[in-house]
Amino acid sequence: MKPNFEQYKDIPGTTIYTIELARKGFQLNEFCMSLRTEANRKRFHADERTYLDEWDMSEEQKQAVLDRDFQRMLDLGGNVYFLSKIFAAEGLSYVQAVSTMTDMTAEEYQAMMLAGGRSPDGWRSKKERGEA
């Protein structure tokens, strides 16, 4: 069966982590995996730039990590489960980190979740939203 990755691109505000994107983000995600040990977390936090330079990542990827720009990291091939190693190491929850990718504050986002979450209505298609 021929893969059809294009079909995922119409979902608004969503980056589907495809095998193609995984190739692009391999070194970024490898860096994230390295934060599974306390020794590496300490080294990273002591000097982020030096630690990042040990990885064969693009400058854009490194800058996105330094900026903690999670959406940018997704665009550059990162996957949220890998990126979670960055925010978990800083004591942030998924709710706190994930909310930074939305147009809400962490408090507003948490309130939305308590009220039942984000309805899919209006969020099914970029075409429907006039974004495509």
Added chain:
Amino acid sequence: MAKIVAGITTSHVPAVGHAVDSGRTQDDYWKPMFAGYEFSKQWVKDNPADVDIIVYNDHASYFGMDIMPTFAMGIAEKYEICDEGYGPRPIPVVEGHPELSTHLAASLILDDFDMTVLNKLDVDHGLTVPMSLMYGQPDKWPTKVIPLPVNVVMNPQPSGERCLSLGKAIREAVANFDGDLKVRIWGTGGMSHQIQGARAGLINEPWDKKFLDDLVNDPETLQYKPHLEYMIEAGSEGVELIMWLIMRGALGEKVDEVYRFYHIPASNTAVGHLILIPQD
């Protein structure tokens, strides 16, 4: 012979593990969710099993992108707990069942399911949070566990048809094991949730509830639901629900529903939980 005696599905949210480990299950935020598992904790005590086959996904905790198996099976004697960025959860090591798992892995490969065989595996919240929900905080887990990791992180994930068929093959393989064992199978993950992008926080209660109904009563139709629909209707991470089809396939044609629970939210996620028993 060994027999599959029950199926369990549950979400596997990491924050639920934190709540257990830090003694916050009775906080206002968590109390209603944990209350929904009280019945189940008692039920698994009253209906003990020897082995739990736990279908779950690793969350970049053990597998990176250097190796990404589509379907894998642990055949080890024990599984250590992953460090997911904040140190390993303070829970007992997970003990395996090498005899049954080697039999299952071999049977499935001979049945054309090309399983990746894992003699070493550390397990993350995808497997351990469901165990905490069902078993609480014991000094030693009450059952042996066979981990069955599935790639649901990288697209393409295996199809729904393949997942349901794998479950059917597991049912057959368990029945062919020479040993008197009661086996349960767990499908974990889901329900609707999206933890990335501007659309994060998506929850779809009507869709989730229909999924629960169809999983119980009409898995033969449910298996054809395209992954695109999971992503649009249940969020980019809602596609984890294909793992529940593996559980369902292992229970045979008809099941009795013992228990159902649904709750919003746990962190970013809609929590769904079922206990099913095969009719034959």
